[in-house]
Amino acid sequence: MIIETTAREATRTQRFAHYFTLIYCALALFIGANLRDSALYAITPYTNSEVGITAFYPESWLFDTTPGVVLDVRDTQRAGFNTRINIRVLPFSPGMSVRNLIDTLALQRRIDLPFYKILSVSERAFGLDDITTIVDYTFVSDLDDPFLQLIPAVVIGEDVFIVRRNQVILVSFTADANTFDRDYAIFERFLETLDY
Amino acid sequence: MNKRLLLWGCLAGLLCLSPAFIQAQVAPSFDLNRILRATVLVMQVRTTPTTSYITCVSSGTLVTRTGLILTNAHSTIPNPDCTGDTLLVALNVREGEAPVLSYQAEVIQADPGLDIALLRVSAEINGRAVINENIDLPFVELAEGSSLNLDDTITVVGYPGLSGEDAATALSATVQGFTGEPRGGERAWVKFRSVSDTLAEVPGVFSGGGAYNRDGLLVGIPTTAPLARQASATACARFQDTNLDGLVNASDLCVPLGGAINALRPSDFALPLIRSASLGIDVTLPTAQNQAFVASGLEPRVSNLFFAPSANNDMPTTVISSLPSGTSSLYLFFDYEFMTPETIYELRVTIDGSTSAIFSLPPVRWSGGERGLWYIGLTGQSLPNGEYNFQLLVNGVSAGEAPPLQVGGGPEPLPTFRNIQFVLREGEQIFGNGYILGVGPIVDAQFIYDNMTTGLEWTAIWYFGNQEIARASEAWSLGSNGAQSTSVSDPAGLLPGRYRLALYIEGRLSSLADFTIAGSRADARPRVFTNERFVVASDINEALTARASTSVTNPPPSIFTLFDWEQIAPGTLWQLRLMVDNEVFFDQVTSWSQGENGSGFTVQIGSDTAIPDGTYEMELLMNNILLRSTTISVGIGQLPIDPFAEPEGVQLRGVLIDGDTGLGIPNATIFILSEAFSVIDFIYNANQLYSLTTTDRDGRFQFSRPLRFTVPYSVIISVDGYLPINADGVVVDEETPNPLDIIIYMTKG
Numbered sequence: 004m005i006i007e008t009t010a011r012e013a014t015r016t017q018r019f020a021h022y023f024t025l026i027y028c029a030l031a032l033f034i035g036a037n038l039r040d041s042a043l044y045a046i047t048p049y050t051n052s053e054v055g056i057t058a059f060y061p062e063s064w065l066f067d068t069t070p071g072v073v074l075d076v077r078d079t080q081r082a083g084f085n086t087r088i089n090i091r092v093l094p095f096s097p098g099m100s101v102r103n104l105i106d107t108l109a110l111q112r113r114i115d116l117p118f119y120k121i122l123s124v125s126e127r128a129f130g131l132d133d134i135t136t137i138v139d140y141t142f143v144s145d146l147d148d149p150f151l152q153l154i155p156a157v158v159i160g161e162d163v164f165i166v167r168r169n170q171v172i173l174v175s176f177t178a179d180a181n182t183f184d185r186d187y188a189i190f191e192r193f194l195e196t197l198d199y
Numbered sequence: 200m201n202k203r204l205l206l207w208g209c210l211a212g213l214l215c216l217s218p219a220f221i222q223a224q225v226a227p228s229f230d231l232n233r234i235l236r237a238t239v240l241v242m243q244v245r246t247t248p249t250t251s252y253i254t255c256v257s258s259g260t261l262v263t264r265t266g267l268i269l270t271n272a273h274s275t276i277p278n279p280d281c282t283g284d285t286l287l288v289a290l291n292v293r294e295g296e297a298p299v300l301s302y303q304a305e306v307i308q309a310d311p312g313l314d315i316a317l318l319r320v321s322a323e324i325n326g327r328a329v330i331n332e333n334i335d336l337p338f339v340e341l342a343e344g345s346s347l348n349l350d351d352t353i354t355v356v357g358y359p360g361l362s363g364e365d366a367a368t369a370l371s372a373t374v375q376g377f378t379g380e381p382r383g384g385e386r387a388w389v390k391f392r393s394v395s396d397t398l399a400e401v402p403g404v405f406s407g408g409g410a411y412n413r414d415g416l417l418v419g420i421p422t423t424a425p426l427a428r429q430a431s432a433t434a435c436a437r438f439q440d441t442n443l444d445g446l447v448n449a450s451d452l453c454v455p456l457g458g459a460i461n462a463l464r465p466s467d468f469a470l471p472l473i474r475s476a477s478l479g480i481d482v483t484l485p486t487a488q489n490q491a492f493v494a495s496g497l498e499p500r501v502s503n504l505f506f507a508p509s510a511n512n513d514m515p516t517t518v519i520s521s522l523p524s525g526t527s528s529l530y531l532f533f534d535y536e537f538m539t540p541e542t543i544y545e546l547r548v549t550i551d552g553s554t555s556a557i558f559s560l561p562p563v564r565w566s567g568g569e570r571g572l573w574y575i576g577l578t579g580q581s582l583p584n585g586e587y588n589f590q591l592l593v594n595g596v597s598a599g600e601a602p603p604l605q606v607g608g609g610p611e612p613l614p615t616f617r618n619i620q621f622v623l624r625e626g627e628q629i630f631g632n633g634y635i636l637g638v639g640p641i642v643d644a645q646f647i648y649d650n651m652t653t654g655l656e657w658t659a660i661w662y663f664g665n666q667e668i669a670r671a672s673e674a675w676s677l678g679s680n681g682a683q684s685t686s687v688s689d690p691a692g693l694l695p696g697r698y699r700l701a702l703y704i705e706g707r708l709s710s711l712a713d714f715t716i717a718g719s720r721a722d723a724r725p726r727v728f729t730n731e732r733f734v735v736a737s738d739i740n741e742a743l744t745a746r747a748s749t750s751v752t753n754p755p756p757s758i759f760t761l762f763d764w765e766q767i768a769p770g771t772l773w774q775l776r777l778m779v780d781n782e783v784f785f786d787q788v789t790s791w792s793q794g795e796n797g798s799g800f801t802v803q804i805g806s807d808t809a810i811p812d813g814t815y816e817m818e819l820l821m822n823n824i825l826l827r828s829t830t831i832s833v834g835i836g837q838l839p840i841d842p843f844a845e846p847e848g849v850q851l852r853g854v855l856i857d858g859d860t861g862l863g864i865p866n867a868t869i870f871i872l873s874e875a876f877s878v879i880d881f882i883y884n885a886n887q888l889y890s891l892t893t894t895d896r897d898g899r900f901q902f903s904r905p906l907r908f909t910v911p912y913s914v915i916i917s918v919d920g921y922l923p924i925n926a927d928g929v930v931v932d933e934e935t936p937n938p939l940d941i942i943i944y945m946t947k948g
Contacts, residue, residue, distance in 0.1 A: 066885060082864075084866075148892070148901075148903070149302070152895045
């Protein structure tokens with residue numbers, strides 16, 4: 004049997020059609036990636052002129068109002084312990100050190116948080132000029148409703164102490180131990196946007 | 200295709216909340232489920248360095264969503280029978296299952312004599328502190344227990360025991376009668392009988408629980424106070440190795456359970472405590488604390504038991520030994536001494552030799568003073584014919600028996616004295632009458648006589664305290680019916696204190712009445728308390744010198760009320776009542792513990808922050824007679840909202856299920872928005888929320904805050920990995936089943 008093939012060049016219209024298809028695909032991928040990023044990294048601005056703080060937190064996080072807390076947001080869509088960021092402003096006088104605040108917080112948290120334990124205390128550069136004190140800690144989160152069968156979660160937290168004249172800005176980040184490393188990027192982005 | 204079907208299923212599930220669907224449901228008006236869930240088991244625990252063990256148990260009822268628990272005082276405040284130091288609260292987490300230890304609690308208000316305590320959840324069981332404002336527990340509302348009527352059907356709820364399967368239990372009962380006492384009037388106790396098939400008798404551990412009317416409102420607290428010291432083997436339980444000898448036997452602590460309960464303390468008595476706690480008000484009496492009345496320490500005792508057909512101003516109208524058929528009121532009077540709020544007394548009544556549960560009173564706490572005249576009145580129930588024997592037990596030991604009383608036949612026209620009234624007189628001038636008189640030289644006693652005949656010997660004996668001070672005896676020379684008087688006098692003035700007149704006919708006690716002399720004589724009422732006032736001050740020392748105020752614009756953390764006093768004998772019973780907007784939040788009857796004369800008795804009304812706006816009033820009473828009062832207006836002069844009102848509505852609960860796997864979705868958050876917002880308005884701000892909850896490991900959820908009737912809510916369920924479900928206009932009404940169980944299917948997306 005003899006098979007005969009005849010090569011035939013694509014017409015100009017066909018060639019343009021191929022190019023446009025490729026361009027549309029690239030565009031679609033680009034827009035899709037953009038939409039994904041917009042959804043993932045969408046942020047909501049927060050400004051507190053009384054305290055002098057500006058920050059951006061993830062858009063779909065629940066903005067809570069907790070007495071004594073300047074900003075309190077958490078990811079309610081996250082199953083398990085809600086990843087949480089909050090900011091408090093603590094009084095600070097010349098005779099005090101950050102260490103005093105850490106100890107005071109520890110005294111209160113050992114009452115409020117089951118199995119509270121400080122993992123490490125370190126210092127880290129923050130922004131251009133500041134040196135911050137970082138406290139990593141862990142505790143067990145047990146939700147309050149006694150009528151539901153809830154499994155306590157092991158939580159890792161990080162406190163960032165930023166000294167500002169006679170105040171200390173305490174930025175706290177807490178997340179389930181299983182997702183802490185993954186969620187930490189959110190906290191880093193939050194800190195990058197924090198203006199005080 | 201399947202996913203689309205599931206989505207429609209989800210929407211249909213939410214539509215089930217719509218009014219059209221809900222109106223088709225028939226809901227019971229009596230929410231037994233909620234009552235059972237609000238019923239808790241309270242354990243008093245003693246902690247030693249090596250172990251913890253239960254010392255006393257009782258039932259209790261949550262009366263606010265923030266964790267206020269109404270229960271008994273005898274099983275919660277440490278005392279010789281309940282020596283624990285910690286209170287633990289077990290919640291009814293699952294219907295029909297044993298309660299689960301969930302919280303620690305503390306006593307914030309209590310009246311040991313009335314045997315009522317108000318606890319507040321203070322920490323989780325692991326010791327972690329709780330913020331009460333953030334707690335959302337099921338609770339019940341109160342109604343006045345004095346509104347109950349004979350033969351009303353009530354539901355008594357509590358825990359029957361301590362074995363593993365003992366879940367909160369509801370028993371039907373009927374009101375059988377009422378028992379009166381000087382403190383509380385004719386309905387100091389409501390007597391009931393179980394008509395339930397489940398339990399013929401209400402077990403002792405029900406004590407502290409709740410009794411509910413047909414509307415599901417708490418009207419009473421089933422009460423008995425078991426004595427650990429004398430608990431029989433059946434009235435207590437040994438289930439712990441308290442001495443750590445490796446055995447559970449007779450040498451271990453026996454937790455008192457108590458016998459059958461047939462009496463309720465009406466909820467009216469608990470209202471002041473709940474109001475005070477709800478307002479965050481704390482009342483202290485610094486003056487009384489400085490010179491507290493020292494109890495004698497002697498064994499409590501009762502004496503001189505006799506019967507009267509009725510009481511007038513807590514005094515017997517006359518003394519009887521028989522009653523005609525059809526009588527529906529009988530009072531047992533007796534003298535008491537050395538009683539304390541921790542004293543436990545019991546009345547056992549037999550009719551023709553058979554014990555009468557209806558007329559008997561189970562072991563209960565003493566709500567009177569240290570000494571005086573007391574009564575137990577059987578009212579609102581017809582007395583069957585027969586021979587009645589009344590026996591009083593104090594701390595489990597027989598303390599006195601009344602002479603037998605015969606009920607039956609027609610009225611007997613016996614010579615009788617009745618209705619003694621006292622008048623303070625100087626010469627021909629009258630300065631006051633009643634049972635509280637000022638200091639003066641002569642007291643006349645006026646009384647009515649019936650069926651007297653000439654020649655009968657009659658005797659009048661006057662007592663000051665327990666000491667006889669005057670006696671007059673003569674043959675009767677007046678007519679058969681009328682009014683007569685006798686008097687006692689002292690030219691130097693009768694001393695302040697408690698007096699008594701006993702009248703006898705032919706050696707038989709016919710009538711008796713007590714009165715108190717206190718204060719200087721004035722017009723209608725003696726001047727016992729003077730210079731009563733409210734002041735605003737930062738502490739008691741400043742209060743003593745501060746100027747009197749009738750209003751204060753900015754509510755301070757504390758206000759003080761002070762008064763001076765004249766000629767009050769130590770030990771005299773007096774009453775202090777505090778009210779805000781005419782609602783009593785403090786009511787105490789106690790023995791006077793100061794000197795006869797003085798000034799600056801101080802009462803502090805304080806709060807952690809600022810006392811609530813309102814019109815505060817202090818009343819000073821003796822023998823139930825209002826002697827003085829004063830008021831102050833704080834802030835706007837009235838409570839800004841009714842802080843005692845709690846919303847009623849429907850509890851929403853259910854399960855969130857993965858539509859593909861059929862398994863529950865754990866740890867998902869469900870939002871209910873306030874009526875002011877719809878789904879499209881939601882910007883993830885907590886201020887927009889009415890309530891939120893998280894599903895448990897099985898996907899179960901429940902909103903403790905009830906959905907109010909006819910209010911449109913929006914619901915948002917948004918979980919990572921699933922298509923969100925949103926709904927506006929979710930409405931419930933009185934016809935909606937309560938609690939409302941729903942199943943919500945989520946579609947992976």
